[in-house]
Amino acid sequence: MSLTKDRVMELETLCRRFRTDTIALLHRLQTGHAGGSLSVCEILTVLYMECANISVDNRCAPDRDRVVLSKGHAAPMLYRCLSEKGFFPLEELETLRQPGSRLQGHPSMGKTPGVELSTGPLGLGLSAGVGMACANRLQGNGACVFVVLGDGELDEGTVWEAAMAAAKFRCDRLIAIVDWNKVQLDGMTRDVMPMGDLRGKWSTFGWNVLECDGHDIAQLYDAIQTAKGLADGKPCVILANTVKGKGVSFMENTNLYHGKAIDDDEFSRAMLELEGAENA
Amino acid sequence: MPEALRDVYGESLRRYGLANDRVVVLDADLATSTKSVLFGKACPDRFFDVGIAEANMVSMAAGFAACGYIPFVNTFATFIASIGAVSAKCLIGYSHLNVRLMGGNNGLTGGYDGATHHCLDDINVMRGIPGMLVTSPCDPVQMDWLVQTLIDDYRGPAYVSISRMGAGPVYKAGERFTLGKAKRVCAGADATVFACGLSVPRALEAVDRLRQEGLSIALWDMFTLKPLDEEAVRDAARETGAIVAVEEHSVLGGLGTAVAEVLAESGLAVPFRRVGIRDRYTESGSYPQLVEAFGLGVDAIADAVRQTVARKKGARG
Known part of the structure; x- marks a missing residue:
């Protein structure tokens, strides 16, 4: 069953707040990755708020669902979602990337409540997800493992080693979601490393392939629920079409704001757009 | 076999x-x-x-x-x-x-x-x-x-x-060990050899040979390389005054390096020698051939110990 219109609107409102909070935070701190955090906003929001069985109460349960943010540089948006879920207070976000903080520049398992795997070096998360999915099956639980990948990350050969392994080990409770924003640090993905037929690649590696608008809450929800419902022995990837820097016009579709600090002028312009959207 | x-x-x-x-x-x-x-x-x-x-x-x-x-x-x-x-x-x-x-x-x-x-x-x-x-x-x-x-x-x-190969057993069945603690294989007064892996049985053979020459050499099995048994290194330096570290590894960054770090930081400037591969690539051959060719065999270990003991005596003289 799809989400109700009211619930979709609630989640859209939440996403606007997450974007505003994240840009304001990264401006205050003068560090952190804005572009990828903005593009992955709806993906993480739908996972944490709707689709994944994750909560503070079940955080130690062996049969909980797990979310692995393989594109670890989008940590600011992950932390915003985890604070919303109650894993730590919202105010703790102010400590992001600072000495002594539980909120490291890239997610650190064991330090940050709710983080299921340390990530940062790209290309490792899907492999760990395969291990988790195999472990869940050994334990006989039906938990899902969601691995959120960047599209630039797909340059890493280990992603495709993991893709083969997931198919071999019939990990049908493993769901990969590609934040397909078409931009990476050095430029457009088609220029830095052309991926060719991405749908065909995953398909020939033995995966079910779904595609959706990665900023459309209803579409994302439907795609994830469809993926959860598939029990055909194949892992499933959702290619979520997104826009890097989504929500701030001058940050969109460019590599300029992958990881650079946001200056005061940029911040003012960004807030006009984000708060305008919030108040619309 | x-x-x-x-x-x-x-x-x-x-x-x-x-x-x-x-x-x-x-x-x-x-x-x-x-x-x-x-x-x-x-x-x-x-x-x-x-x-x-x-x-x-x-x-x-x-x-x-x-x-x-x-x-x-x-x-x-x-x-x-x-x-x-x-x-x-x-x-x-x-x-x-x-x-x-x-x-x-x-x-x-x-x-x-x-x-x-x-x-x-x-x-x-x-x-x-x-x-x-x-x-x-x-x-x-x-x-x-x-x-x-x-x-x-x-x-x-x-x-x-883990070694692909084997060597004569060092321990009797049922022997117990403690992670992080070096295991004494034999006692000695003139120098101490620290070794790990298959260098231990080779060092044991070298120590037995040196004993016949009148040298009393202690041998410790440093099977835990980290955390290193620093106390064992310091005690050995104080008690025997000469240390040799033997490993089937580069001399850069392995057991010899770890032992040298402890000696240097403890201010124990005893004669010291590393036996290992000297920052070079190896080549094809049978395992015994390679052990000899790259200076890791019983003869090489015995030579290194003799020279280290001699340096100790020279320092005293």
């Missing part, structure tokens, strides 16, 4: 792994060589051959460990310490995950396969990962104890450098 350590490992892993359903075993298409195949045949449900994809294998192990399993990850030492290193460092070490990284064909035991299949830097790589237990057993009794300990007792990331 001494029992090869890889065969002992495979049998121990099968035996203790079968008894503990938290153990899972991964291999990257070398199971018949690393001997993880013995577990794989006995327990196919908990055995995962990932194909020739070491990086994926080590990261998969992190996922298993995150879900409460004790994964044993098997491939050659040279691959696990290079292709597997980023996951060992950033996933496993960083989060102190309960993964056992098992590096087979350590040192020169890849023999005829040549330099690409020898491993002279695994100890160096793994020592650099905070919280990583680094070990290299020297004989069947110790190998078996170590596998059991890594399943039943130890919690945290561990690396084991």
Whole structure:
């Protein structure tokens, strides 16, 4: 069953707040990755708020669902979602990337409540997800493992080693979601490393392939629920079409704001757009 | 014919792994060589051959460990310490995950396969990962104890450098060890030899030979390279006044380096010598040929000890 219109609107409102909070935070701190955090906003929001069985109460349960943010540089948006879920207070976000903080520049398992795997070096998360999915099956639980990948990350050969392994080990409770924003640090993905037929690649590696608008809450929800419902022995990837820097016009579709600090002028312009959207 | 350590490992892993359903075993298409195949045949449900994809294998192990399993990850030492290193460092070490990284064909035991299949830097790589237990057993009794300990007792990331070959047993059946504590093989007054892996039985032969020459040499098995038994090093320096470290590894970053660090920081300026590979690539050959050619044999160890003892006497004179 799809989400109700009211619930979709609630989640859209939440996403606007997450974007505003994240840009304001990264401006205050003068560090952190804005572009990828903005593009992955709806993906993480739908996972944490709707689709994944994750909560503070079940955080130690062996049969909980797990979310692995393989594109670890989008940590600011992950932390915003985890604070919303109650894993730590919202105010703790102010400590992001600072000495002594539980909120490291890239997610650190064991330090940050709710983080299921340390990530940062790209290309490792899907492999760990395969291990988790195999472990869940050994334990006989039906938990899902969601691995959120960047599209630039797909340059890493280990992603495709993991893709083969997931198919071999019939990990049908493993769901990969590609934040397909078409931009990476050095430029457009088609220029830095052309991926060719991405749908065909995953398909020939033995995966079910779904595609959706990665900023459309209803579409994302439907795609994830469809993926959860598939029990055909194949892992499933959702290619979520997104826009890097989504929500701030001058940050969109460019590599300029992958990881650079946001200056005061940029911040003012960004807030006009984000708060305008919030108040619309 | 001494029992090869890889065969002992495979049998121990099968035996203790079968008894503990938290153990899972991964291999990257070398199971018949690393001997993880013995577990794989006995327990196919908990055995995962990932194909020739070491990086994926080590990261998969992190996922298993995150879900409460004790994964044993098997491939050659040279691959696990290079292709597997980023996951060992950033996933496993960083989060102190309960993964056992098992590096087979350590040192020169890849023999005829040549330099690409020898491993002279695994100890160096793994020592650099905070919280990583680094070990290299020297004989069947110790190998078996170590596998059991890594399943039943130890919690945290561990690396084991495993020889493909065997040597005369050093220990009697039932001998017990303590992780992080050097094991005294024999006592002596004129110098102390620290060794690990198959260098221990070779050093034992050298020490026996030197005894016939009237030299009394202590031998300690430093099977735990990290955390290093620093106290044993300091005590040996004070008691015998001369130290030799012997390893089938580069002299850069391995046992000799670790011992030198302790001596230097303790201000114990005793005559000291490292026996290991001197910053060079190796080549193809039989294992015994290579051990001799690269200065790791019984003669070379005995020479190094004699020279170190002589330096001590020279310093006193």
